[in-house]
Structure formats: C-alpha cells, structure tokens
Amino acid sequence: MNNRIKEYRARFNLTQDDLAKKVNVRRETIVFLEKNKYNPSLKLAYELAKVFGVTIEELFIFEV
C-alpha cells in the first residue's frame, strides 16, 4: 500500500514532528509511514486523513 502523506505534509507546510503531534504518534512512525515501511491502523489512517481534510482513499493508494 502506497500513500501520499509526504506530498500532503509538504502542501500543508508541516514538519514530521508537527504531524506526529497532531495525530498523537511518535515522529518515527511518520518516517516509517512516508517510507511505506508501515501500514497504519484504520484509526491512524482516519486521523491522518482528517488532518489533511481528505478521504482515506485519497491519502492511501491500495495496490493488489
């Protein structure tokens, strides 16, 4: 599963630290998410989408 977190983060001018604090996770989790090394829980995916004001489908790209 790919995601566009880095792209949206840059668009909203947020640092990894800022985003981590907004969704209440550690900065390392954001790093792993951006590198596609971790698939988040539904709760975290929802919170990330909420921060950027988009749907989960827009933020996460599911590839079979």
Place this chain on the structure above:
Amino acid sequence: MLYISNFVLELYNIKFIIMKRTLIIFLVAALVLLSTGIWFLKYTQVTSLTDVLQFGIILLVIGFALYVGIIRLRSSRRGEPAEDELSKKVMQRTASVSYYISLYLWVFILFIKDRVILDTEQWLGYGILGMALIFALCWVYFNFRGVRHE
C-alpha cells in the same frame, strides 16, 4: 474552573504513568548492572573467554534496555507519546518471533548438553542470556526494518 483543574490533573497523571514506565526500564537495567558488577568483582580471578562472553552479552542487553528507555524519554520530552501503535506492534512482533527462535535455542541446548560437560546452572544461564540476546536482536531488526504487511 473545576473542569480545568481536573483536566490538568488528568494530563499530569498520564505523563506520570509514562515516566513511571520509563523509570522502571532504567531501574531494572541499573539492578542488572549492579548484580553483574557484584558477580564480576566476586570472581575477578576467573577471566576465561566464556565469562567475558557472558559479561559482554549482559552489557549488550543493558545497553539495549537503556537505548529503549532513552528513546521513550526523548519522545515524551518532545511532547509525543512514549509508546504508539508502531512501537507496540514492533514489540509484539519481537516477542512472538524471539519466542519462536528461543524454542530452537533450547532444543539446541538439549542436544548439546550431553556432548559438552557443564553444570545445569550454567546451561540455564546460557539459555536465559541467549533468549535475552535473541530478543534484543529481533527488536533491533523490526525497529529499523519496520512492520510492513499487517
């Protein structure tokens, strides 16, 4: 006003619980270091390769515990949670995989114990140290590689 003070107290409690958990890690590491120090000072004459190896593994495990503790402290100082879903998942995966590998370690010890003459206590010591080492190595692997397809 009462609502605000309750809210502040709740925040303080959460921070205290996180700090307490981190403190336990440092406390356990200090106790292990203290007992290893006493053991090492008591048997200063014995400096065989196996003793040095045991001492090295214990120091490695203590180093691992301190590293985890420092990471948690750093996160809480930055205003982030000390534990989140990724760190919990890394810990869960580490526990399951290290348990699985440890079973093979004990089977290997059972196999080798008739061939190498050592006391039961020594075998138990090697087994426990091996388990701790496997756990630390698994944690390092999953912490830096990430837990992807779950």
